[in-house]
Amino acid sequence: MRHLRVLCAxxxxxxxxxxxxxxxxxxxxxxxxxQRIERRLGGALFERGPAGATPTPLGAWLLAxxxxxxxxxxxxxxxxxxxxxxxxxxxxxxxxAPTRLAIYVAKSLRTLLPDADISLRTEQSLDPLPGLLAxxxxxxxxxxxxxxxxxxxxxxxxxxxIATEPxxxxxxxxxxxxxRDEVELADLADADWALPPMVEAGPREHFWAACxxxxxxxxxxxxxxxxxxxxxxxEDRCVGLxxxxxxxxxxxxxxxxxxxxxxxxxxxxxxxxxxxxxxxADLVQAVTKTYWAESMRAPVYRAWLKRHGPLDHGHSVNL
Numbered sequence: 001m002r003h004l005r006v007l008c009a010x011x012x013x014x015x016x017x018x019x020x021x022x023x024x025x026x027x028x029x030x031x032x033x034x035q036r037i038e039r040r041l042g043g044a045l046f047e048r049g050p051a052g053a054t055p056t057p058l059g060a061w062l063l064a065x066x067x068x069x070x071x072x073x074x075x076x077x078x079x080x081x082x083x084x085x086x087x088x089x090x091x092x093x094x095x096x097a098p099t100r101l102a103i104y105v106a107k108s109l110r111t112l113l114p115d116a117d118i119s120l121r122t123e124q125s126l127d128p129l130p131g132l133l134a135x136x137x138x139x140x141x142x143x144x145x146x147x148x149x150x151x152x153x154x155x156x157x158x159x160x161x162i163a164t165e166p167x168x169x170x171x172x173x174x175x176x177x178x179x180r181d182e183v184e185l186a187d188l189a190d191a192d193w194a195l196p197p198m199v200e201a202g203p204r205e206h207f208w209a210a211c212x213x214x215x216x217x218x219x220x221x222x223x224x225x226x227x228x229x230x231x232x233x234x235e236d237r238c239v240g241l242x243x244x245x246x247x248x249x250x251x252x253x254x255x256x257x258x259x260x261x262x263x264x265x266x267x268x269x270x271x272x273x274x275x276x277x278x279x280x281a282d283l284v285q286a287v288t289k290t291y292w293a294e295s296m297r298a299p300v301y302r303a304w305l306k307r308h309g310p311l312d313h314g315h316s317v318n319l
Contacts, residue, residue, distance in 0.1 A: 001069075001070065001073055001137075002132070002135070002137055003033075003037050004062075004066040004069065004070055005023075005070065005135055006019070006023070006030065006033060006034065006037065007034075007037070007045060007059070007062065007063060007066060008063065008066055008067070008070065009022050009023055010030075010034065010046060010053050011046075011053075011055055011059075011063050014051075014052040014053060014054075015052040015053050016030055016031050016034065016048075016053055023130075023131035023134065023135070023154075024129075024130025024131040024133070024134055024154040025127050025128055025130070025131045026127045026200070026201070029125065029127040029128065033128075034046070041058070041062070043056070043058045044056050044058070044059070045058060045059035045062065046059050074136075090113065090115075090116045090117070090275035091116070091117045091119075091139070091275070092109060092113065092116045092117065092118045092119070092139045092140055092275065092276065093119050093121075093137070093138040093139050093140070094106070094109070094118065094119065094120040094121070094138065094139070094140045094141070094142070095121055095123060095128070095129045095132050095133075095138040095140070095141045095142075096120060096121065096122040096123065096141070096142045097122075097123065097125075097126035097129065097141075097142050097143050097144050098122055098123070098124065098125075098126075098196075099142065099144055099243060099266065100243055100245050100246070100294075101142040101144070101162065101266045101268075101287075101291070102120065102122055102142050103294070104162075104287055104290040104291050104294055105120075105140070105142050105268065105287055106118070106120055107290050108283065108286040108287045108289075108290050109140075109283075111286060112279060112282055112283060112286050113279070116275075125200060126141075126143055126144065126200065127200065129141040129143060129269070130143075130151070130153070130154045130157065130269070131154065133153075133154065133156070133157040133269050133270070133271055134154035134155060134156050134157055136156070136271050136273070136274065138271075139270060139271050139274040139275060139276055140268065140269070140270050140271075140274075140276055140283075141268065141269040141270075142266070142267070142268055143159070143266075143267040143268070143269055144264050144265060144266055144267065145202055145264065145265050145267065146202040146203050146205075146206040146263075146264050146265075147206060147263065148202075148205070148206065148209075149201065149202030149205065149206065150265075151267065153269055156271060156272055156273065157269050157270065157271060157272060158269065158270055158272050158277075158280065159267050159268070159269045160267065160268050160269075160270075160280065160283075160284040161265055161266070161267055161312075162265075162266040162267065162268060162284065162287050162288050162291055163265070163266050163288065163291050163292070163295075163310070163311075163312055164263055164264070164265050164266075164310075164311040164312050165243060165244050165245065165263065165264060165265075165266060165311070166244045166256060166257070166260045166262065166263050166301075166304065166311065167241045167242065167243065167244070167257070167262035167263060167264065168241070168242050168243070168244050168246075168254045168255055168256050168257065168300065168301075169183055169185075169188065169239055169240070169241060169242070169254070169255055169256075169257055170229075170230075170233050170239060170240045170241070170242045170249065170252045170253070170254055171183075171233065171236075171239055171252070171253050171254075171255060172233060172234055172235065172236035172251065172252065172253070173234075173251045173252065173253045174236070175236055175239075175253070177255065178253040178255065180255060181255075181256070181303075182255065182256045182257065182258045182304075183255045183256070183257055183258065184214075184257070184258045185210060185211065185214050185257050185258070185259075185261050185262075186214040186215060186216065188239055189211075189214070189215070189216035190219075191218075191219070191238065191239045192219050192221035192222065192237065192238040192239070193218050193219060193220050193221060193222070193238055193239060193240065194221070194222035194223075194224055194228075194229040194232055194233065194238045194239070194240040195207075195220060195222075195223060195229075195240065195241065196223070196224070196225060196226070196229075197223035197224065197225070203264065206262065206264075207241070207262060210261040210262055213261070214261070221238055222237075222238055230249055230250075230252055233252050234249075234250065234251035234252050241262065242254055244256070244295070244298065244300070244301040244304065245291075245294060245295050245298050245301055246298065247297075247298065248299075254300050255300070256300065256304045260308070260311070263311060266291065268283065268284065268287055270283070
């Protein structure tokens with residue numbers, strides 16, 4: 001059904017870029033999803049040209065049937081959810097960006113709504129999550145954004161801020177800079193860097209801008225997932241970025257960056273018409289409380305907080 005919604009959005013807006021905006025996705029992510037749908041169905045569904053995207057005969061046939069299927073399915077889904085909520089068994093589908101906030105949300109939901117049917121799925125990228133919220137395909141999302149790339153909720157969704165967290169650098173335990181309390185980003189100008197291959201524009205541009213402000217262009221030698229990056233960093237072949245709340249990583253040492261040039265916000269988003277709407281304030285409070293309680297278990301972050309205090313203005317933490 002999510003695939004059919006994507007096809008209808010492209011047909012209704014007349015272009016992939018406008019459909020991506022309507023669904024709260026990036027254009028590359030939506031184009032890649034359309035390619036996967038076409039491969040699965042065995043043929044092109046849209047002709048791409050200067051005038052935009054127009055359905056092929058196969059696409060038009062599929063769209064005609066989608067227009068009747070989607071409203072019926074959405075009505076069935078809404079009725080089912082209402083009955084489940086009335087019986088005290090709300091369904092909470094959680095879509096998660098690849099950060100540790102997913103863990104804190106799961107803990108908070110179990111305490112806040114012990115009888116709810118909760119399912120959780122982590123996406124490789126946060127790009128699909130706003131569109132899934134807007135389409136009511138999920139009830140809750142964990143998100144993150146970066147300075148200059150702040151997220152705005154799509155129609156029908158609401159966002160709440162949990163905390164702003166610094167990014168730390170991961171170094172081999174015997175790296176020359178690993179013994180410092182804080183590391184100057186400029187001192188890593190000659191380092192090889194490892195970052196996830198699917199990193200979005202927000203974190204990527206924030207990182208590059210911080211490096212440019214310190215007079216260098218980072219050498220992106222490894223586009224790898226976390227498990228591979230940890231081995232490479234432990235062997236002192238590169239350095240990488242980590243959440244301040246990340247747990248100890250064996251032969252990898254986490255160090256704060258002087259002046260906190262890199263930071264991001266944790267957000268939660270929920271459907272304004274979903275079962276969490278009436279619990280929104282309690283949810284944000286519970287997740288925020290869990291976030292700070294778990295943060296105190298990260299020794300390097302705890303020490304950094306003692307020196308600098310939280311990045312969120314006016315927030316107090318019991319150290």
